Amino acid sequence: MLEKLCPRYRAESIFALEPETLRAQGIKGLILDLDNTLVEWGSEIVPAELVAWVDRFKKAGFKLCIVSNAVPQRVEAVAETLGIPGLPQATKPFKTSFKRALAILGTAPEETAVIGDQLFTDxxxxxxxxxxxxxxxxxxxxxxxxxxxxxxxxxxxxxxxxKRGLWG
Ligand SMILES: [Mg+2]
Incomplete structure (x- = not known):
């Protein structure tokens, strides 16, 4: 159980993640958390830096999808601004929305990264x-x-x- 809460990788922020590095690991699709990962909690404000980051991944051939436990209105607003699909009320950590996201992305699990700020959901x-x-x-x-x-x-x-040396 405890191992399932441990991320495979930790980044300082999404902006520290590069398409080239992830592609080298065989990643082709990104499932993105919304609150406190892409935007501040409860916010619909999409910074230009975020638009540019998403565009870099799109141009590199990545498929992206927001999967969020938040209400539809905000998820859809941000998804639309970024020009990517968004799945609201996702009830993470349950598998349903992750499966839907994989179907939308058209990627296999091993080709897909999930990026988020919460151990117990994302x-x-x-x-x-x-x-x-x-x-x-x-x-x-x-x-x-x-x-x-x-x-x-x-x-x-x-x-x-x-204690186990898993978190640096
Ligand atoms: Mg979050």
Whole structure:
């Protein structure tokens, strides 16, 4: 169980991720979390830097899809701005939306990375699907009250990972 919470890779931010590096690992598709990964929690504001980052991956031939537990309105707004599909109310870590996303992307699990800031939704769900899981630190400290409780658990898990040398 604990291993399923451990990301395969950790990046400082999405902007530290390069199409060339991921392609060299056989990755062709990206499943992207929305809140605190692409944009600040609860925000619809899409920075120019994010548009440019998504465009670089598109131009490199990657398929991208947002998979978010958030409500449809915001997910669709951001997805539309970025020109990529978006699946709202995804109920991560359950597999349903990850499977739908793979169908949309047209990629196999081993060709697909999931990028997100939460161990108990993005990383657990991605690992259960055998995707390449990439964790990035949350963009803001604002979150649901329920998420804040989960963060406490995340800190305990990370402590265990550190002890085992899995978290650097
Ligand atoms: Mg998130």
């Amino acid at each position: 990383i657990l769900g991605g690992n259960r699907m055998d995707l390449y899981t990439i964790w990035t630190p949350p963009l803001s400290e604002t979150e649901f009250l329920s998420t804040r409780a989960v963060r406490r658990l995340e800190r305990l898990v990370v402590k265990r990972f550190r």
